Amino acid sequence: MGAQISRSSEWQALTAHAEKIRHSHLRDLFAGDAGRGERLSAQAGDLYVDYSKHLVTDETLGLLRALAGKAGLTGRIAAMFSGEHINRSEDRAVLHTALRLPRDADLVVDGQDVVADVHQVLDRMAAFSERVRSGEWRGHTGERIRTVVNIGIGGSDLGPVMAYEALKSYKTDELTCRFVSNIDPTDLYDKTRDLDPATTLFVIVSKTFSTQETLTNATEARNWLLAGLGGDAAAVAKHFVAVSTNASRVADFGIDTDNMFGFWDWVGGRYSLPSAVGLSVMVAIGPERFRELLSGYHTVDEHFRTAPLESNVPATLGLLNVWYNDFLGAQTHAVLPYSQYLHRFAAYLQQLTMESNGKSVTLDGTPVDHQTGEIFWGEPGTNGQHAFYQLIHQGTKLIPADFIGFSRPNHDTGSMHDLFMSNFFAQTAALAFGRTREQVEAEGVAADVVPHKVMPGNHPTTTIIAPELTPATLGQLVALYEHITFTCGVIWDINPFDQWGVELGKVMANQLAPLLTQDEAPAGDQDSSTNALIARYRAQRGR
């Protein structure tokens, strides 16, 4: 078993350094360094990233980079990109970066020409998308498709719905997409009740094609379709396509594998948006725009793969996350996009970051003795300003926050975007510098109210600004967070690519399901709490 990273001299140096930094204030760090704002910034593709409003000095950054050296970050990046089996508990390569390699790139892994396979699927997706978008693809009764319903959960839902919402201003007016994920029957009911089966196409997305929620929703969707189209089973072929790595299960479900778009076990669910999992997004925005999304991802992949640590944006931001999480005691991390179109971004990031780094054993199975995964949360600005920002400004918690904004709006509405963005700039300045007692007193505020109006400041933020929200900048942004997540996982010496913790709940739900529906009362051989809750539920269901 390897020594824990927390025993290293690099880690100990940061622990000691944190005691000094704890007592510094951003006001002083800025006052003593006129060039700080520009110096502590970097660019990855179109993303300009300002990390000067963090509780760090040049010494901190040096120590963090030394920690990255100790953890072997550079070598681990190379190992991921080359297709080594870095997902050790599942003995798999981790190659979501291959999904966005250009057609003329070269990558053969485990004997598979990965680039050729990726582009073969992309070409099939493009041909299919064009047929649906142009109206050439017809439903069972000869009508064109007007609504695409994506059925999937976790990575088979959150990526597509986030990107569809983010790129709404690029979508065709000829159709809309809806997303069903929850096994709560109201989700499917609400999303289909006003639809015409004759003009509806279901895209069933499941890497394993065994996920209870998705298969149950897909079965109900098929019943709904057949009931609406006179019961002719031949209709399924015109109204159902599948995205999966599991062709035999797709066939068992009754979907023609000619209408299946594949991907590979080296694509984790939460990293799968740029694979065939993004099919509904491609149908909505068109193949060309989808390829721009992929090329945006690739730009930041190349940056992460090649930039030295000093200017490597994902590595720097990942190290800052480790700094707050492991040395300054932060528990959560806010993500605050100033774009209504990014209203599902935080939900998407929650799976990406928390399913990846919510681990408590090292790669060799030893329990970690340091903190791992942060808790991510957020809402678009300015809505968040009128909800939870108060706690960030004047509460007692340390909450590093990412502010994400765009210089140009997707729709020009005169000065409204400028007003919106003035909030964006005002918030990070207010969080950093606050208002001192002297400033408040100078305004003539009554003495007993002064303490309530003092804004302590010193709240750390990252500002990420891009010219405009486009498919390319969205791809860059998602790749940025993927690689931040990877960087943290490397430092913490955990596996960001498995998710065994989700399995127990799935197994237990399958075991309990019959107890809720069977005629006779269950034997009551669960724990006393679960027995009593099930009995109450059965009684209220009249069983």
Ligand code: F6P
């Ligand atoms: O939540 C666990 C999980 O396995 C995720 O990792 C995955 O994205 C999701 O379930 C859905 O899995 P599938 O695509 O196989 O239906």
